[in-house]
Amino acid sequence: MKVNKAEIVISAVSEKQYPNDALPEIVLLGRSNVGKSSLINTLINRQHLARTSSKPGKTQTMNFYQINDIFRFVDMPGYGYAKVSRKEQQKWGQMIENYLLNRENLKGVFLLIDSRHDPTEDDELMYNWLKYYHLPTHVILTKFDKLSASKKKKSVRQLLEILNVEADTVIPFSSVSKEGSETCWQIIQSKIADDSES
Numbered sequence: 001m002k003v004n005k006a007e008i009v010i011s012a013v014s015e016k017q018y019p020n021d022a023l024p025e026i027v028l029l030g031r032s033n034v035g036k037s038s039l040i041n042t043l044i045n046r047q048h049l050a051r052t053s054s055k056p057g058k059t060q061t062m063n064f065y066q067i068n069d070i071f072r073f074v075d076m077p078g079y080g081y082a083k084v085s086r087k088e089q090q091k092w093g094q095m096i097e098n099y100l101l102n103r104e105n106l107k108g109v110f111l112l113i114d115s116r117h118d119p120t121e122d123d124e125l126m127y128n129w130l131k132y133y134h135l136p137t138h139v140i141l142t143k144f145d146k147l148s149a150s151k152k153k154k155s156v157r158q159l160l161e162i163l164n165v166e167a168d169t170v171i172p173f174s175s176v177s178k179e180g181s182e183t184c185w186q187i188i189q190s191k192i193a194d195d196s197e198s
Contacts, residue, residue, distance in 0.1 A: 001185050003044040005068050011061035015098060018105075019064055024192050025072045025105040029096070029126060030112030032078030035142035038175040039112065040065060040073050043184055062099065071107075071192050074099070079122050100135060107191040108136045110184070115141040115155045115172065119162045127163050138169045138187055145174035 012018055028036040041049055044067060063075040076096050100106065109130055113123050130137045139159065147155060152172065160167060171187075173180030 001068070001189060003046075003067055005066075006044045006046060006049050007066055008049065008063055009066045009072070010064050012064065013061050013095065015102075018062075018099075018103070019066075019072070021105075023066070023070070023072055023105060024107040025064075025074050025103065026108045026110060026188055026191065027074040027076060027100070027106060028110050028112060029076050029130075030078060030140075030142075031114070031120065031122060034078065034112045034114050035173075035175060036075050036078070036112055039110070039140065039142065039173065039184075040075065042175040042178060043181055062095065071188065072105075074106075079126065100130075101133065106135070107194070108138070108187065110140050111137055112140045112142050113159065115144045115152070116146055118158050124163060127165065136191070138171055138184075139163070139165055140180070140184070141170060141172045143174065144172040144179055145176045 009019055010017055028039065030036055041047060044065075049065065060077050062077070065073040065075065067073065076099075079093070079096075100109075111123075111127060111130065113119050119127070127137070127139070141155060141159065144152060144155075156167075156170060156172065159165065159170060171180045171183050173184070
């Protein structure tokens, strides 16, 4: 997809702030600093629309990015960041859960996991929760360019074993080489097409 227009429309902390229309939305979930903002910037071919940070836990709102006025990315706060208070983590968790269970605009989930490490307990919990509620989920293995060829194979194999995830729902991705970008767009466009036909 050629992106001619991309803008952040709202940074929300409650349901009443969500955009009030029927545009389909693709949500991005993952641990803090896993590369959600980099994924958005890579896909839309912009450097700084989604704010990236070297400091984990910086995204503390649900950021709605509107693309070509036909769909939105929803970038969620990262989970599993220890320096954020437990009360704050619970608040984020309730906000994310409420969106995932009740938002009719939601058409697909990208769960991002750092390819350099095995999925964490938080990653497992999130994936199993998404699976339990039958939410259409693809797992994005980020920072794939940082691995050697042998470690790439191991990373994918470990993910399949630990999460018991279907191989065709796993997408190795790199914001440097842009590996996986085309596959992500194919998924997004299929979700948007499904939405327009329903």
